[in-house]
Amino acid sequence: MDTVNFNVHPPHLYPEYKSSVLRSPTKPLLPVAKYLKDLSLPAFGESVISKFDNDLTKNARRNGEPIGERIKVSGTVTDEYNRPLKNVLIEIWQANSAGRYIHKDEIHDAPLDPNFLGGGRMLTDSDGRYTFYTIKPGAYPWGNHYNAWRPNHIHFSVIGHQIGQRLITQMYFPGDPLFEYDPIFQSVPKHARELLISKFRIDWTEAEFALAYEFNIVLNGKYQTLFENV
Amino acid sequence: MTEKRIRRTPSQTIGPFFAYSLAAEQYGYAYNSIVNGTLLDPAEEGELIYVTGNVFDGKGNSIPDALIELWQADANATYRTLPVSKKNDGFTGFGRLGTGTHATHKFSFVTIKPGGTTELQAPHINVILFMRGSLLPLYTRIYFSDEKEANSKDELLNAIGPARRKTLIAQRIEKPGLIEYIFDVYMQGENETVFFEVEK
């Protein structure tokens, strides 16, 4: 018997996440799959990626190394039938080790790191694999409710091959005590929350250099992959 | 290759701080961008148009931290299949802007008016919208107010009740030397934009 629940996404409206109240559709969505099913997403070539784009410990250095715990985040992008998706554009962004974003509107008074931007990108390889090197992001407070803190996380934007394969998500770290207080994490159905948590991998860890975490990304597999080129 | 189905990665909000990675040049961060608000190549054939608008929340306030992606065919109704590259090698058909750099949180893309892809599809631009407060990607389409004939035959538009169809139609405004289509997105309220379920 197949008892796996494949409904993993959050609802549009999750009132505990207060900004969703005025920013979520109130009317039912229009089912359009039959008109859009052959629609691809743009493909990207290697030339959009620069040398250190996947190494956030190096891509914004000014006068030294960024401060914090160096980590490696690696995994695969597949569809839901475990078929690897190559040439998928992954873009990431995150806070620095002190929990501070470089974004101009960030008001949290943790220090900026002159040698860390917190943004990067790469394309998956022919086996659907990707690897980023970065600094473990810190937790940070936000205004959703009194004493609200976000668990440590890295934001991921993923552009797959077909229209249903556009994903923006957040990767978390194992065992974070803030999970149970965070409405963004909790907006996802309970059974699916584990899918957002990376796994610590001692066997991928680089001795004397960086701890490793595995985060596998699974996109919609409903449509046949049309573009097996490149 | 296995036929066993595995669970997908759940969606999460884009949050407020995406700009330095996803739209760095637009916002003036010290990082490059691989896509921006210009979809065209200078040599591109077709009618040059601006697509502008705002995204409004349920109280009618313009949203300053949304990210809009456009994806469209060229004037001959052809989507680019060649990978987007850093050099200008033709029409990409893909654009991306945040709403945080204009005083009134406006977006303004410059592109070529797309051709109609089939008899049952009027010229249109696909829109993928993200914002702080939204837990899922929002899909919609931009149609053009001067394509009444084609719009009346469009399958997708005809699947929408007449009252809400207008929320997908951008209004053409001709100014000296400039053609602008205004496409405002309303998350809620009387003019709530029709959003799509792309998997059903």
Ligand SMILES: [Fe+3]
């Ligand atoms: Fe964040």
